[in-house]
Amino acid sequence: MTRPTPAPPPPVPLHTERLVLRYVREADAPALLRYYRREDTTRYLLDGPWDGEKAHREASLRSGRLHIEAAGFAVCLVAEEVPPAVPPAPAGAVVGDLSLWAVDGTLSLGEVSWVFDPDAGGRGLATEAAGALLDLAFGHYGMHRVRARMDARNTASARLCERLGFRREGLLRQDWLIKGEWTDTLVYGLLAAEWRGGPGA
Secondary structure (H helix, E strand, C coil): CCCCCCCCCCCCEEEECEEEEECHHHHHHHHHHHCCCCCHHCCCCCCCCCCCCHHHHHHHHCCCCCCCCCCCCEEEEEEECCCCCCCCCCCEEEEEEEEEEECCCCEEEEEEEEEEHHHHCCCCCCHHHHHHHHHHHHHCCCCCCCEEEEECCCHHHHHHHHHHHEEEEEEEEEEEEECCCEEEEEEEEEHHHHHHHHCCC
């Protein structure tokens, strides 16, 4: 198989109506810790709640994930809410973080994940941010398919997938060991042709 030519670096920051999605910075550790230290945020994640050391380690790791050039590469972003102000507006609060990964060497199969501050819930910010990430996956990177996987008990994340147009494709029984407990995994998938009417829509 011919090695695919990677897309150019992504046009980050991404702007939506109420959010700016930008690269993670090491200085974001306190902002990430604000919601990752909470039990209700990390209940269905592999580890957590975080402490300060974990927050600094994760912020440093994610700050280096800027572009997808090969399998396993990722783009990691934080979502900042833009405060209502006359431009230039001051920086807003970080309300969540998102990642897009290349699953295989074709660079046409991706995986997305997201975590949002529970205090920012109920206003559609997660849907807005995840929509921008999918635009990046299908529009900029030209991916054919994007998947999302989650603990089957994470109904909020499943509902977000469904709002975005993902289709539920499977339930993997007790395939993930999370905090000492075997859990089921939901698998959702979305094709480029299904995203906002397909390529070029």
